Amino acid sequence: MKISQIIDKIDEKQLFIPAFQREYVWKRKNAKDLVSSLIQDYPTGTMLTWETNYPPELKGEHKYDERQGAVKLILDGQQRITTLYMLMTGNIPPYYKKHEILVDIRNLYVNVQTLVLEYYKITIMQNDPLWVNITDIFQGKIRYRDVIHQLEVNLDGERVEREKSDLIDDNFRAIEKIKDRDFQEQIIPPKASLKEAIDIFYIVNASGVNLTDAELALAQISGYWPEARDLFKTKLVQLEKDGYVFKLDFIVYVLLGILHNMGSKLDKLHSQDNKENIKKAWKRLDEDVLDYVFNVLKSQAYIDHTKEVNSVYAFVPIIVYAYNKGSKKLTQIEIKKVIKWFYYSQIRQRYVSQLQQKLDKDIGIVAKDENPFDKLLSIIAAERPLEISKDEFVGIGISHALWGLMNFYFKSKGAICFTTGINIRKNMGKKYELEWDHIFPYSLLKLEGYNRNNRVKYSLAQEITNRAILTQLGNRKKSNHLAEGYLEDTSIHFPDALEKQCIPQDKELWKMENFELFLEKRRILLAKELNYFLNNITETNYESLDMDIVEMIMSGENSQVEFKTTMRYDMRENKVNKKLEQVILKTLAAFSNGQGGTLIMGVTDEQDIIGLENDYKTLKDANKDEFELHLRNLINQNYGVDFATNNIEITFPEVNETEICVVEIKQGLRPVYTEITDKNGGKSKRFYVRSGNSSQEIDITEVAQYINQRFETVV
Template identity: 60%
Template sequence: MKISTALDKIDEYQLFVPAFQREYVWKRDDAKQLVDSLIKEYPTGTMLTWETNNPPELKGPYKYDEKQGAVRILLDGQQRLTTLYMLIRGQIPPYYTAPEILNDTRGLHVNVETLELEYYSKTKMANDPRWQNITDVFQRKVRAKDIVRDLEKKGDEVSRERDDLLDDNTRAIENILDREFPEQTVPVKATVREAIDIFYKVNASGVSLTDAELALAQISGYWPEARDIFKRKLSELQGKGYVFKLDFIVYVLLGCLYHLGSDMKKLHGPENNETIRDAWKLLDEQVLDYVASIMRSHAFVDHTDEINSVYALVPIIVYCFDKGGQHLNDYEIRKLVKWFYYSQIRSRYVNQLPQKLDRDLRTIKEAENAFDELLAVIKEERRLEITPDEFVGRSISHPLFGLVRWYLKSKGAFCFTTGVKLRQAMGEKYKLENDHIFPFSRLKALGYGRENRLKYSLAQELTNRAILTQFANRSKGAMTAKDYLGAVKERFPDVLALQCIPEDPELWEIENYEGFLQARRKKLSEDLNAFLEGITETKPPAVPITLEEMIAEGEGEELEFKSSLRWDFVEGSVNKKLEDVVVKTIAAFANGQGGTLLIGVQDDGEVLGLEGDYHALGEADRDKFELHLRNILNKSFGTSFVASRVRVSFPSVGDTEICQLDIQSSAKPLVITVKDKNGQTQEKFYVRSGNSSQEISLSEMQSYLAERFRA
């Protein structure tokens, strides 16, 4: 079949890609090599098709109509044909959508004189008319004589031979469309099951598909919708920061059904049809979301980018699956979190993945204390204790940095500049980044550049990193460590300790850089070992009061309700003066023994929620509300106080979300500035009196301050 014919059949809905095929995974280098081979007339493989009037589930939105009669199903050659479609048509083929194309191979350019292939580079191609988008060449939009004219305008002399070469090369590329793409066909009488078996046999001996991908193809044979169903769940999890590939789901299913990480053929047979659907129902509706919640709330994993190997989640998922979706108790959770941390820093699944999963999943099935035994397995192979030497020359790509990050989150560490907690980064502006404490530009001047590999590794060592928001990182610049850390400590006295940074100013001098590294390695190793050991320390379970019980008790000296931040429910409009009332309440709590403010709860305890405030902020959401609230608080009290003394959270009462502010007692008097009815600013000092916030008169203030803030 000619290449042009194959593309036409795709456009005419006569050639389809079955749903059981894997996604488009080729990259730009693959596309370049394919076109290079076609230009040089090298073999480029064959195409395996199946002509049938009973096709399986198809990729894309198109639904087969039996009135069409027989159509062709592409069993092998999808990567090549999809690449050619995008390069020749300049569009994504109809069986894919743009988000499904992870590597867009369009935009390939060709030098029509040398036939060199490259993706667009402005410096190389902008002023050289020989470089043309190959899609334009395929579509006959490029003429050799136009290139010659443009070259001559630039002052290049174009000989007759050169003119002919440009013309010959242009036509040679155009003629690729007439090249035969050798086609092998599966007989019309073949069933869907037989077609999938042929697909499997064609791919099983090669390296193009993994065992998991081949297993997924077989699953799609007896459960045609499986791939799309799995992809919907993956998309849902991705929205929560947990990004997985389809093969991860296959490993999970194999683990749940057979407690294996290898022998994917066990999933091939249609006898799995009912059991795999039942297993998926439990995974989809309960287990996967539950595990994601555990990892976020107890292991402080906010995104799978932070994880060294996501396959460490497979035993955890299988363990929860074996519990029938029931919630784990606190001690079980702490044990699995501890094992997870060690699986990451000791690279449990970096190699021999199927074999190690076999052993670990068998332990999950058979052992009474599964995660204790799994931890013992790691201990057999690697030392558990973290030593200072392990940090030497290790960059942020090392698994230890992931553990450092989770540990800092667990401590409530926050950004040096913005005061935003590492767990509360909001939006792209406050995305977390890993910044050099000692700027590389200054270290490079002292010989820590790339020319000295050992010293360069020390400059990039993870112990020379602090975790900041993107906003803070951009504003920091190349300040010296001494100036930078000194300013940070003055502004936020506790923040360096929270990020395990040595506080001896002598170590901040650049000539003492390696001494700084040694001190931080020691500090981190000690703290991380204590952190890991402490995870499973037995503690008497606390029985905290529920939010509903707190509201039912009503307002008091340490609890106050506010209907909203700025939405006036009586007037039905925005009332910014309500923000001043919130500020006054926080000041009163801070000047006393601390307390809790609930926004979205009426004085009588009726839960109103935050929808009024969201509307008042321009149809906002929680993130915008929190950002607005923090801006008010930072302006009124200063970033240091807010970061260290105010905790903002958004619990739900039933299905209604409210805002909870937990305010700690201030270490020094907190005076706020307010405007009177004439617009004049005045300083006020508020305290709690029963269930309300009251201003103290000047005559009372002196004795109160002496008692409350005495040294």
Template identity: 70%
Template sequence: NIRGLYVNVESLDLEYYKKTIMEKAPFWVNITDIFKGTVRYRDVVDQLEEQLDGERLPRSRENIIDDNFRAIERIKDRDFQEQVIPINATIKEAIDIFYVVNSAGVNLTDAELALAQITGYWPEARELFKKKLLELAANGFVLKLDFIVYVLLGVLYNIGSKMERLHNIENLESIKIAWEKLNTDILDYVFNILKSQAYIDHTKEVNSVYAFIPIIVYAYQKGKNSLSQIEIKKVIKWFYYSQIRQRYISQLPQKLDKDLKIIVNEDNPFDKLLNIIALERKLEIEKEEFIGVDVRHALWSLMKFYFKSKDAKCLSTGISIRKNMGKKYDLEWDHIFPYSVLKAHGYDWNNRRKFALAQEITNRAILTQVANRTKSAKLAEGYLEGVLVKFPNALELQSIPVDKELWKIENYDLFLEQRRKMLANELNAFLNGITETDTGEVDLDILEMINQGETHHVEFKTTLRYDVRQQKVNKKLEEVILKTIAAFSNGQGGNLIMGVKDDMEVIGLENDYNTLKDSTHDGFELHLRNLVNTAYGVEFASNNLMVSFPVVDETEICLVEVKPSLKPVYTQATDKNGQRHEKFYVRSGNSSPEMPLSEIASYIQSRFNSD
């Protein structure tokens, strides 16, 4: 309702008329008067100057009022689309109009549009879906309507893309049948398995809920209560790895297409799905993966699942950390070494690396809410001593070192290093011990890797040495390639893909090939290895690099798989003056920055310290 709606022409705040604040405030103007032109910006300025006894309004304030008047007046020039829905329109026609309007505004997702179509030919669908979601939420599995749409697409068509397959009214009977089976049997069956055997008490412990979909489709194909214990164990093992290796963080529809095809066509689908994850990134957890990561990381959830599997106890109450009765016994996570104490010892925002170490998941323990509220900022030394006395095995059950020397604040970095080793070893043993899986060969899907875009473990480079803009060889580009290889080596390894632009366009290696005496991929690899040999040594090039030339859309590109190095890798870089300096690069997100000199020693101590 625009009647009585006023705008503050200095701040652009909107309020309905309030006599107490607007009566003697010229900058509050009826917005309709501005549209009609009965009030102009000079009128407001004159009234304000009159209140100042004729003193001139500052030019900056006057300009703001003028600019805001002009912005408000321009609203009249905007086109607002209007679409009339006839009284006698069918629901299908109304939905078609909805699509037209949606295309001109903020687009809804494919799943939301599919749900609108489903509701068009099955009006009760939305309420039925919402009712089931409320039931699941009451048991900790909080999901959205689009999740249900993905599930329906998965069980009916075994895909995760092409939501338009659900638009047609011909789906009505098959969707009703599928929903009846999902609602009464399959969803409850799957989530009970995950709660009881994968130790998932709430979806907030899960990195991506879409990893549930292959499991649901598998159970739907097999039927309720038809999974053997070995099949359940394989499902759980795959689920854990899908979380920590972030299977569904990007390219969700395409990955579901691939994974659901395997679910319905393979005898042991979760063995193969696990091998696909292993191709993207090795399954074994390295202790370095814990460095600087906080509770948002999927490794934290895996830690909780593992602790629950051991029936770990709250450090202060001795109560099991499985879901307990009463809100005050909800699980929380607290610093073992209190942040206030660490902050006083330099682990604050002023030192980015140290702040990350203070928040690291290896400095976290799981407590009940009532325990966390009473723990306060006790020194780790005294707090852990008390835990050891009251609940002798509680520290062991949460993989906390019992060496009391490590509990001292001056040994904090050593405590983190020891707990990283413990967690890496124990989590790997936990995952491997769930069940054995077939490690058969699967094809490397390089296109899928490209479609994910650049990540912590994937970097694209257009060329090795050919400068596209200058249209000639540029030696500086070769230095960038070496820097990227070093950054991957100094971290957890990764994949360098050459012949692909930053926007994921595959252009190939023809430009590079034409700069070489041997204009084939053999000549390209020889030149690349010679560069690496010179920069880092023959041993490094032989042991740490695997070079291949996959073909994508009939175009040859180069994939360099870089292993984590056993010792620090330094790079000779040339500055703008032509001077060469030794630099240390690390991988951070999807870039390879130089590490500040002040942080190198500490990083090397953490990353390359021998076991």
């Protein structure tokens, strides 16, 4: 079907979008890429349609009337079609309202000489006739001759070169021809039932990356319960007004947890057999449970907005727990245990990776265990230390979960804005919205070298220990005043304000020359205060668990876990590669120079367990003893016997009858340098640290500063 015909049929109410389709989610880049592909005559995918006399609920205000007879539905391709409708007509398609289009992709301009696509930029496009709104081309409002005429006016009547004129003409034709491009149509047989049509829709999408498992599950739910999507959206709008912002997939995970006590296998929601149970569960969620849970968290955990939260999926086990209590509400002890676990789930990043598998485990415990949040906290403690170290604050910004915890803690103490004296809870009016201010102004720190040219210094300027929470009005009043004077004024006008946001009281630390000492003292203070805060929420009877190696692998790589396929065998070249040994050493050093960690060899980045046989066959005696001896010799030669003896523990567990190597690296007391050989045989000392789930080299100009921050004593 031609694109122009698709647009016409939508306007003529002959082509519809079913309500179970997800919303319009494309970004401007997606729209640009689509138009670029169409101009260049590249393939742009197919369209899946279904003509039926028994359609499900339709998107938009149109209601199906049996007298219409059969109607045609677009089951796959609506993101592209919606994009083209807006760009070609300049209007929102009739199956959406304006507020439902979160990203308006109109106002796309094309340079008709180069075919570069950009959204309107006044400084570039205002006086350049080569930049034309692509909608005006589609609608015939601007033609090739109009552009040539304006170019010649700008040239004081001089004619445009023939070659340039022809190129612009060709480009106009290429754009205009898009209307006549065919979208290959795949057609579901009219005799198919709604369930069969959705199953086909599922298969088409499952073969690509267009929809998530949760979105596909929601499509199935909407198929057998047409009102579901609108009901869910209405509730999410209500929650958003109270600061709790979620996508529809969040509701799907909640329903899966309630109905099936799991966080994976979302296809369990596909069957129509779920309909009555989902409707019953949703009624309670909508009328009571969701409001109850979020009111508890707002009032007692000080969570005013989901932007303060590292992962909203930590709410899912809590909601399932509250739902399973039936008509009973949580006791105060239960609430405190929930809150304590929630805080740790955030700062220890429980759901950053392997979301579905972890929800599976956690919801299973919630469903069966008498004291589930004690057990859930035990699992986190087995993965990561619960106690917060002062070193964890070094170089981390406001996107880190510790910043969220600082927010919750400050609010629990009744913290106020340093300038206005207003409490830092969610406030009324834009002027009193909360902002995250640099205590030592970044504009002044830049002048002292704390800028992007020095990665370590820049990270210190942005560190959360250089942040305070102010109202917007307070932040504007404070401006870029020196910390010394600003904090002094605060201590006079609001004597308790600094203490409630853990600002060191020693006024010498407020001077610019003592900036880094201020950060260090505040790290110590924050670690102490936050640990006390968490420990005293409630007493938790959690047992000490050793994290199972399988669970560690399933949890994926993170700042404290890294996988390596081999120690020295190159899987691509099928031979020994000494450079891989350097990579192993680099990883060990990075862990030691950071917070410590675990290196697992014999496991791929994709978490496939392949074992050590490839490495074994490169050694004299093809066994784990020879492997360990070789590894320890490498460590001894590069970092010394003391490091190998006191900082490293090597074990060889079996997983699925396959032997792997696990190296536990302690947090080092001294900096460790790694000697790297370049392709010319030259050797140099490098300094590595962990950054996320990888090992990164720190520039030599920044090493001394990192060492001073990281190591209390350098011997």
